[in-house]
Amino acid sequence: MTQPTSSREPDPFAQVQPPTLRDGLRQQILARARVAARDQPTIVDRLWESSVLRLAWAATVVLLLGVQVYLAPTPAETTQRMAQSTPAMSKPAEAEFQPFLARHSVVEAPTAMRLGGTSLFGSITIDPFS
Amino acid sequence: MRPAESQAIVVMATPTLEERDRDLLTLFTRLGPDRLDALDGVWDLCAADLYGLALWRTGSTQDAEDALQEVFTRLAKAAQRGRLGKVRKPFAYLLRMAHSTAIDVLRQRKRHHSQDLEEAAELVEPKCLERTAEAAQLSRHLTQLAESQRAVVYLRHFVGLSFREIGGVMGIPTFTAASRDRLALRRLRQIMGVTS
Numbered sequence: 001m002t003q004p005t006s007s008r009e010p011d012p013f014a015q016v017q018p019p020t021l022r023d024g025l026r027q028q029i030l031a032r033a034r035v036a037a038r039d040q041p042t043i044v045d046r047l048w049e050s051s052v053l054r055l056a057w058a059a060t061v062v063l064l065l066g067v068q069v070y071l072a073p074t075p076a077e078t079t080q081r082m083a084q085s086t087p088a089m090s091k092p093a094e095a096e097f098q099p100f101l102a103r104h105s106v107v108e109a110p111t112a113m114r115l116g117g118t119s120l121f122g123s124i125t126i127d128p129f130s
Numbered sequence: 131m132r133p134a135e136s137q138a139i140v141v142m143a144t145p146t147l148e149e150r151d152r153d154l155l156t157l158f159t160r161l162g163p164d165r166l167d168a169l170d171g172v173w174d175l176c177a178a179d180l181y182g183l184a185l186w187r188t189g190s191t192q193d194a195e196d197a198l199q200e201v202f203t204r205l206a207k208a209a210q211r212g213r214l215g216k217v218r219k220p221f222a223y224l225l226r227m228a229h230s231t232a233i234d235v236l237r238q239r240k241r242h243h244s245q246d247l248e249e250a251a252e253l254v255e256p257k258c259l260e261r262t263a264e265a266a267q268l269s270r271h272l273t274q275l276a277e278s279q280r281a282v283v284y285l286r287h288f289v290g291l292s293f294r295e296i297g298g299v300m301g302i303p304t305f306t307a308a309s310r311d312r313l314a315l316r317r318l319r320q321i322m323g324v325t326s
Contacts, residue, residue: 012318015261016254016268018182018288026173029199034166037206 147221147290150175154220161209169206176221177202179289180228186284187232187277191251193239197231204231225289225299229281236277253280271321279314286311 048054073081153175160168177198184197204227208214217223253272256265272280278300285291285299286307296307 012268012315012322013254013287015257016265017257018178018284019185019252019255021178021181025195025198026177029195029202030169030173032199033169033202033206036203037166037210038164040207040210 147295151219151221154224155217158209158214158217158220161205161214162212163210166206166209169202169209172205172224173202176224180224182288183225183228183281183284184232184235185251186253186272186280187229188236188239189251189253189273189277189280190239193232193235194251197228197235200231200235201228222295222299225285225291226301229299232281268322271318274321275314275317279310279317282307282310283314283318 154172157168157171157175161172180201181194181198184201185191185194188194188197201224205214205224214220251269252266253269254265256262272283275283281300282296285296286293291299293307293311294304296302296311297304300307302310
């Protein structure tokens with residue numbers, strides 16, 4: 001089966017044919033192929049080759065997702081539960097901290113001289129009358 | 131299935147590509163786990179073409195036989211696992227497998243630097259004895275072509291594929307296949323000293 005190369009030029013393949021297979025090659029190759037196919041390791045995991053198993057796997061995933069959606073609390077419920085379960089510590093703790101702040105906070109005196117500084121590090125002030 | 135049944139499909143005259151695909155599809159449906167008798171029919175239908183493609187791609191008889199062995203081993207393993215049912219174009223499937231296997235064998239041989247151990251293989255045979263010398267000379271000229279160009283020329287002029295089918299087999303665009311064929315023939319004519 002040689003295709004003409006061109007209508008004007010001689011076909012270089014007109015008088016030749018592809019090489020033939022040597023004798024005995026057929027038996028040798030087919031026998032080895034059969035042996036190799038039968039000796040190949042058995043596939044243990046056939047999950048992705050069975051439609052039933054694939055369907056079961058998908059159904060399991062959907063079921064788990066459904067259970068998770070059904071059992072998991074909504075954000076509103078979560079907030080409510082947190083509000084109920086958190087002890088009322090914030091207000092008293094803040095009230096206890098106020099005297100400490102009053103004693104130790106730095107208050108700039110009205111007579112203080114500004115010595116400069118940057119906005120990054122804050123200004124340094126010295127009160128000469130304190 | 132008995133071997134005689136698997137060989138009943140053998141077509142004596144050169145079949146067209148459609149006929150060959152149809153016959154191969156029938157054989158592929160017969161192949162399955164522990165049903166490998168139809169391999170004989172597959173061999174009768176396309177082993178020569180697969181061997182020729184591997185030979186033209188590798189340029190070595192030994193490598194072509196290795197590639198053919200690998201193709202039939204893979205085919206038997208695929209049949210044993212029942213994976214041939216999805217193949218729609220079996221002839222192109224086998225040619226693609228032969229081509230990729232030939233490339234693998236060629237790479238392996240080049241990696242082991244043993245490409246000079248064998249004399250250049252005869253890529254063509256004469257149709258009649260009077261043409262023996264010409265065929266031998268043509269074989270020598272063909273070995274000077276690039277391997278990829280040789281594969282295209284073989285699939286086009288001896289298997290009878292279209293450039294689109296060649297592109298599918300070799301994994302290249304259709305125009306690249308046509309271009310390789312044209313360049314290969316031009317180079318071959320230059321080597322042979324034929325001027326148009």
